[in-house]
Amino acid sequence: SxxxxxxxxxLIRWWETEALTDVLDSWKVxxxxxxxxxxxPGEQETDEETAYLQLNWYRLVQTARRPGKIVVHxxxxxxxxxMTQIVEKGDISQEILYEKVVGDKNSTPKVSPRLxxxxxxxxxxxxxxxxxxxxxxx
Numbered sequence: 305s306x307x308x309x310x311x312x313x314x315l316i317r318w319w320e321t322e323a324l325t326d327v328l329d330s331w332k333v334x335x336x337x338x339x340x341x342x343x344x345p346g347e348q349e350t351d352e353e354t355a356y357l358q359l360n361w362y363r364l365v366q367t368a369r370r371p372g373k374i375v376v377h378x379x380x381x382x383x384x385x386x387m388t389q390i391v392e393k394g395d396i397s398q399e400i401l402y403e404k405v406v407g408d409k410n411s412t413p414k415v416s417p418r419l420x421x422x423x424x425x426x427x428x429x430x431x432x433x434x435x436x437x438x439x440x441x442x
Contacts, residue, residue, distance in 0.1 A: 316357060336360035 310318060342357040374383050421437050422429040432440070 319357070335362075337363050 338361040340359040340361070342359055376383060421432045421434075423432060423440075424430075
């Protein structure tokens, strides 16, 4: 075998240069799923950080995942970040939703902020119309 008679450092160097590159090229491995530290004969227990040699287990088949949902601006087609601001005045609360294009620090929303007024009743939000809001203030 190629590894007979090699010292510890030579064996590690052989693994890093030849064997590992062959495995990575043939399997197209991205990341290990589990690491197991290897102990040399006569060596005390070691943890993952101080182990000289580790046995890495790889997944040969990666499961595909659906990407997360993003909000896109209807006019520009760019991704939006949403921020909700809640303003409370007495019993009436207003929820203001701002939208900003991702990656553009100076962008202002094309649409005006959306306002929604509501009153909290038993931990649920009850929406209010403008007429109801003026009646409550009077």
